[in-house]
Amino acid sequence: MKSINSELPVVVTGGSGYIASWIVKYLLEEGKSVRATVRSLKDNKKIAHLLELKDQFKDKLTLLEADLLQDGSFDQTIEGTELVIHTASPFFVAGIKNAQKQLVDPALQGTRNVLESCNRVSSVKRVVLTSSVAAIHSDNIDSLQVPNNTFTEEHWNTTSNLTHQPYAYSKTLAEKEAWEIQKKQTRWDLVVINPSFVMGPSLSKRLDGTSVEFMKNMLTGVFRTGVPDTKMGFVDVRDVARAHILAGFTPNAKGRHITSAEVIPMLGVAKIVKENFGKKYSVPTGNLPKALVYVIGPFFGLSWSYTKNNIGQPLNLNNEYSKSDLGLTYRSLNETFVDHVNQMQTSGLI
Numbered sequence: 001m002k003s004i005n006s007e008l009p010v011v012v013t014g015g016s017g018y019i020a021s022w023i024v025k026y027l028l029e030e031g032k033s034v035r036a037t038v039r040s041l042k043d044n045k046k047i048a049h050l051l052e053l054k055d056q057f058k059d060k061l062t063l064l065e066a067d068l069l070q071d072g073s074f075d076q077t078i079e080g081t082e083l084v085i086h087t088a089s090p091f092f093v094a095g096i097k098n099a100q101k102q103l104v105d106p107a108l109q110g111t112r113n114v115l116e117s118c119n120r121v122s123s124v125k126r127v128v129l130t131s132s133v134a135a136i137h138s139d140n141i142d143s144l145q146v147p148n149n150t151f152t153e154e155h156w157n158t159t160s161n162l163t164h165q166p167y168a169y170s171k172t173l174a175e176k177e178a179w180e181i182q183k184k185q186t187r188w189d190l191v192v193i194n195p196s197f198v199m200g201p202s203l204s205k206r207l208d209g210t211s212v213e214f215m216k217n218m219l220t221g222v223f224r225t226g227v228p229d230t231k232m233g234f235v236d237v238r239d240v241a242r243a244h245i246l247a248g249f250t251p252n253a254k255g256r257h258i259t260s261a262e263v264i265p266m267l268g269v270a271k272i273v274k275e276n277f278g279k280k281y282s283v284p285t286g287n288l289p290k291a292l293v294y295v296i297g298p299f300f301g302l303s304w305s306y307t308k309n310n311i312g313q314p315l316n317l318n319n320e321y322s323k324s325d326l327g328l329t330y331r332s333l334n335e336t337f338v339d340h341v342n343q344m345q346t347s348g349l350i
């Protein structure tokens with residue numbers, strides 16, 4: 001059990017990211033001080049929305065540069081704080097050329113780097129880590145091995161590797177390493193958030209994030225001919241942000257937390273968009289035949305093994321522990337997708 005002094009600044013790594021930006025905003029709105037790390041203070045495109053928050057909240061927000069791959073990079077930021085929320089990690093699933101360098105090294109070494117800083121800085125009491133359901137399972141076919149095809153926090157992804165689902169592999173290695181490092185000491189505890197696919201309005205106008213890009217592709221006709229018949233868990237970015245803050249400030253919070261509102265077929269996203277926006281967007285109206293996904297899937301980053309192991313396979317994610325341990329509640333996916341589309345429209349992204 002750890003009570004965090006809410007007068008001290010909270011560290012958020014990867015502060016310019018899609019999820020982290022909401023964490024930063026909510027913390028500031030609650031009156032807390034925040035130290036957010038970004039890769040470059042000169043990258044105005046990436047940090048414009050944080051600079052707007054800084055204008056609004058003044059000295060309550062401090063932006064600092066830190067890189068996951070640079071030893072000691074986070075020491076100064078963490079000095080004198082009790083709560084560190086570590087979100088920074090590369091998140092992309094397509095166009096991977098060197099999975100070790102692009103995904104595993106920053107995820108794994110970055111986690112080591114941040115947690116070693118926490119070991120050096122004696123004030124730290126709690127670390128909240130953004131992991132993923134990708135550290136719980138890899139392909140949907142893996143659900144055939146668990147009771148009721150339902151994954152819980154007890155499960156670990158055992159089937160990803162550098163060539164198959166390397167992003168999921170990077171998240172699995174990073175979370176495992178975090179638990180190993182945590183177990184070697186008693187001063188700080190670790191609470192882990194494992195979100196499914198995160199959607200909902202972005203605070204920035206960036207389009208390079210995987211979640212935002214997925215919605216853009218859905219709306220702009222990239223999937224016009226159809227989508228793979230695969231089930232996915234979805235969750236609102238604002239609920240994921242709240243989960244991190246609850247994980248930080250709930251003294252008894254413990255362990256891993258599947259953070260997912262609902263599992264629906266990919267086509268369900270298009271259905272919700274259509275119900276709310278009519279014919280305004282060129283969303284898919286059906287599933288692609290599996291044989292066709294084998295042929296065209298590779299052009300969209302879907303390998304043959306992905307197609308074989310995910311299309312038509314069951315998937316359930318049990319989110320009960322996030323509700324009981326953190327008191328988290330979930331928005332409906334209707335609200336999530338509608339707000340996401342509206343934000344993209346008002347930001348001029350579609």
Ligand code: NAP
Pocket residue numbers: 013014015016017018019020038039040046066067068069087088089090091106130131132133171194195196197198199208209210211
């Ligand atoms: P995002 O917007 O791409 O954020 C990733 C963050 O990591 C960015 O701030 C990025 O910095 C930072 N980062 C990447 N490489 C770095 C490096 N070498 N040094 C320092 N910072 C680095 O993606 P997101 O969706 O918010 O993801 C945030 C976290 O949530 C990740 O750990 C991801 O694995 C996890 N997650 C995401 C989802 C989802 O569906 N979005 C689901 C489950 C878990 P820049 O801003 O400089 O690029």
